[in-house]
Structures are given as C-alpha cells and as structure tokens.
Amino acid sequence: MEKEIELLDHFAGQALQALISKMPFYDVNGEYGEKLTQDELTVIKEGIAATAYEYASYMLIKRKDSLKWIDKNESFFKE
Secondary structure, three states: OHHHHHHHHHHHHHHHHHHHHHOOOEEOOOOOOEEOOHHHHHHHHHHHHHHHHHHHHHHHHHHHHHHHHHHHOHHHHOO
16 A cells, blocks of 8 residues: 555656646746735645646556556567
8 A cells, every 4th residue: 555655646746747837827926927815826736736646546546457457468568
C-alpha cells in the first residue's frame, strides 16, 4: 500500500505541474497577473491540488488494468 501512496503522490506531482502550466497567473497584489483576494487564491490552489490527485487516482486505476493485461499477455513481449 505504501508503494501505491508514493506512486499516487508522484503522479499527482506530475499532474500538478501540467495543471499549473496551463493556469493564468493570479496573485494577491496583482503584480504578476489577475489580482485576487487571499481567500480566492486559496480556493483556486485547493481546486488545482484536488484535481491533480483525481488525475493521479485514475492513473493508478489504469496502471492496475495495464498490469493485469501484461500478466495475461506475457507472450506479446516475447516476440
């Protein structure tokens, strides 16, 4: 289980990088992008983090499916 948690965190980190790279700039002072209150910025950050973990969870599900397929089709890799 610990390995899955580490993998989940790894996948979430990868997803988070991609999500952040597509986000417009926001900050509380408006120096680097759209000016937001700290509360608004917190809601956005929490949403991005939750979305990253959601993507990561689906990646783990698909990984398990792929491993099952590989086990059933070992001959595919021997050719």
